[in-house]
Amino acid sequence: MGMTMSQKILAKHAGLDKVVAGQLIEAKLDVVMANDITGPMALPIFKQMADKVFDTEKVVLVPDHFMPAKDIKSAQNAKDIREFSHKQCLKNYFEIGQMGIEHALLPEKGIVVAGELIIGADSHTCTYGALGAFSTGVGTTDIATGMAVGELWFKVPAAIKFVLSGKPKKFVSGKDVILHIISLIGVDGALYKSMEFVGEGIKNLSMDDRFTIANMAIEAGAKNGIFEVDDQTIDYIQKHSKKSYEVFKADEDAIYEQVIEIDLGAIRPTVAFPHLPGNGKTIDEVEAMEKIEIDQVVIGSCTNGRIEDLRKAAAILKGHQVNPNVRVIVVPATQKIYLQCVMEGLTEIFVNSGCTFNTPSCGPCMGGHMGVLAAGEKCVSTTNRNFVGRMGHVDSMIYLASPEVAAASAIAGYIANPEKVEVI
Amino acid sequence: MGKVYKYGDNVDTDVIIPARYLNSFDAQELASHAMADIDASFASTVEKGDFIVAGKNFGCGSSREHAPLCLKTAGVQCVIAASFARIFYRNSINIGFPILECEVASKDIEANDNISVDYDTGIITNHTKNKTYQAQPFPPFLQKMIELDGLVNYVKAKKRGQ
Numbered sequence A: 001m002g003m004t005m006s007q008k009i010l011a012k013h014a015g016l017d018k019v020v021a022g023q024l025i026e027a028k029l030d031v032v033m034a035n036d037i038t039g040p041m042a043l044p045i046f047k048q049m050a051d052k053v054f055d056t057e058k059v060v061l062v063p064d065h066f067m068p069a070k071d072i073k074s075a076q077n078a079k080d081i082r083e084f085s086h087k088q089c090l091k092n093y094f095e096i097g098q099m100g101i102e103h104a105l106l107p108e109k110g111i112v113v114a115g116e117l118i119i120g121a122d123s124h125t126c127t128y129g130a131l132g133a134f135s136t137g138v139g140t141t142d143i144a145t146g147m148a149v150g151e152l153w154f155k156v157p158a159a160i161k162f163v164l165s166g167k168p169k170k171f172v173s174g175k176d177v178i179l180h181i182i183s184l185i186g187v188d189g190a191l192y193k194s195m196e197f198v199g200e201g202i203k204n205l206s207m208d209d210r211f212t213i214a215n216m217a218i219e220a221g222a223k224n225g226i227f228e229v230d231d232q233t234i235d236y237i238q239k240h241s242k243k244s245y246e247v248f249k250a251d252e253d254a255i256y257e258q259v260i261e262i263d264l265g266a267i268r269p270t271v272a273f274p275h276l277p278g279n280g281k282t283i284d285e286v287e288a289m290e291k292i293e294i295d296q297v298v299i300g301s302c303t304n305g306r307i308e309d310l311r312k313a314a315a316i317l318k319g320h321q322v323n324p325n326v327r328v329i330v331v332p333a334t335q336k337i338y339l340q341c342v343m344e345g346l347t348e349i350f351v352n353s354g355c356t357f358n359t360p361s362c363g364p365c366m367g368g369h370m371g372v373l374a375a376g377e378k379c380v381s382t383t384n385r386n387f388v389g390r391m392g393h394v395d396s397m398i399y400l401a402s403p404e405v406a407a408a409s410a411i412a413g414y415i416a417n418p419e420k421v422e423v424i
Numbered sequence B: 001m002g003k004v005y006k007y008g009d010n011v012d013t014d015v016i017i018p019a020r021y022l023n024s025f026d027a028q029e030l031a032s033h034a035m036a037d038i039d040a041s042f043a044s045t046v047e048k049g050d051f052i053v054a055g056k057n058f059g060c061g062s063s064r065e066h067a068p069l070c071l072k073t074a075g076v077q078c079v080i081a082a083s084f085a086r087i088f089y090r091n092s093i094n095i096g097f098p099i100l101e102c103e104v105a106s107k108d109i110e111a112n113d114n115i116s117v118d119y120d121t122g123i124i125t126n127h128t129k130n131k132t133y134q135a136q137p138f139p140p141f142l143q144k145m146i147e148l149d150g151l152v153n154y155v156k157a158k159k160r161g162q
C-alpha cells in the first residue's frame, strides 16, 4: 500500500521507508517557529531542556500578534524573545520594520520550501502546505522541545484527497474555495487528518489562493493541508529561496479515507456566518436575506493580507467611498506587501476611499488591538475565525469573507455582492 | 470523584481562554479566566478534581497551550469529549493533562453528575447514574508521557538514556 504526500514527508524525516496512518513516529524538523504569544511561554520550558537551540537558522521567531506592542505586558513578552534571539544568535528573528505576519513572512523570506517538515507554535502554520511542505501547528511545549532537540513526536495522519477541477469565476478566490469546503465537510470534517489538494484545477489557483486555502485547513480540524507541487510552486520557491527543496507526490495506491471532487467553476462568493467558519452561505443566499448592516470591515491577516488580496480589494474600492457607518481597517501582511501597495498606488486608493492603512500585524484578527469590536457590533473580515468573542466583545459578530466581498460590503454598509459594484 | 461541568460541541480555544488574556502566561492568572466567554462562573466555582464533559471537537481553534494549562491549573482533573481538536489534544498530553475520547460518555453524562476515571483501563464511572463507559486508554508511549507529567520530562529522561 502506498503513502500520501504528507506520509511520505513524515517517513523521510523519521528515517523510515514507510509509515502508515496512526503510527507514532519521531521525526526531524526543518523549521521551528514561534511568535510573541507562544514564544515567551516556551522559553522557560526550553531552558529546562537545553542552553542552545538545535540550529540557529532553523529556529524562527516573529513578533507579530500584539505588535507593535499593544500594552506593557506584550512589550515585555516581545523583549523576552528579542533578547533570547540575540543571545542565541538566531538568523531568523524579525523586528518591527522587518517583520510581517508569520505565515505570510516565512514563504516570502524563503524560509520554508517544498518537502520540509515544519512546526510552528501557531495553528495557522498549516499555511506552508501551499508550497508542498508538511507543516503543522503545535503548542508551546512542542515548540520548546523542537527548539531544543530539533525533533518531535507525531502521529501519522490519515488523509482526505480533494480533487480540484475547473476554473474559479471572476470574484471567486481561494477564500471562497476554502469556505465552501469547510461548509461542506464541517469544522471537524478533517479532524486529525491531512487535506491533500490535487487535480488539474490547481493550475487555476495562484500561489496566494493556495496559501489562503492551506491556511484554513485547521478550520476543518485538519493536521495539515498540502498542495501538490507544480510549475507555479517551483517558480515561487526559486524566486524567494535559495534552499534546496524536494517534491513528494502521493503514490498511485495511497490510501485516502475520502476523495472529494470540487469543481472550482461552480463555487460562488461565500460568507461564513457567526460563530463558525463552517457556517458558509453563498452570496446569493445572503442577497436573498434581509440586509446585514455592518460596523467594521477588516482586510488583512495571514489568510488574506497578501498583495493579490489587496489588489482585489483596491480594484473594488477605487473611485468609491466607504459607507459612513463603517470603519475599514486594511492591514498588509508584511513590510514587502506594504511597500508594494505604496508603489502600485493601492495605498492611495484605500486612503482616498476612507480606509485606514496600517503597519503589518495580526492586529484585529484575534481581538488584540487596532480594531477590537464593541458589544453588538458586526464585522465583515477576511480573517479565518469567527468564534464567539474572537475580535472583541462576546456579543459581537464576525462574518468571514474574501477581500472582494469585504470591499463591496465596505462601500454598501451591509454584506454585499462584489459583482454588483460599479467598476470606476 | 469529581463533579461535571457540561458543554456542547466545538468549544473553541477563544472561549476557553480569550485572546485578551494572552499577554500573560502565568498559569494562576490564566486559570482565573478559564472558560470566561462560555461560562463566566466556571473559574470561581470549579474545584480540584472536577471534570469537563463536552461534545465533539473540544479545543478547536488556536494552538494556545494556555487553554489546557488554564484548565489544568484551575483544578480540572480530566476533559472527556466525543472528540478533540488535535492541537489541544497534543498540548494536553505534552503538559501531562489527561483527556479522554468517549462518545457515549459525552452524550450520557450530565452537568453536576459525580464521576471518576480509571486512567489505566479507560473506564469512566458515573456514580450519580450508576453507569460505566469505556474510553480508549492512551497508548503506552503517551501513558508514559502523562506519567512523567509531560513531554519535557520525557525528553529529559530520553536524553539521560532512560
Ligand code: SF4
Binding pocket: A065, A101, A102, A103, A122, A124, A301, A302, A303, A361, A362, A365, A366, A383, A384
Ligand atoms: S493573522 Fe490572525 S490567524 Fe493569522 S497568525 Fe495572526 S492572529 Fe493568527
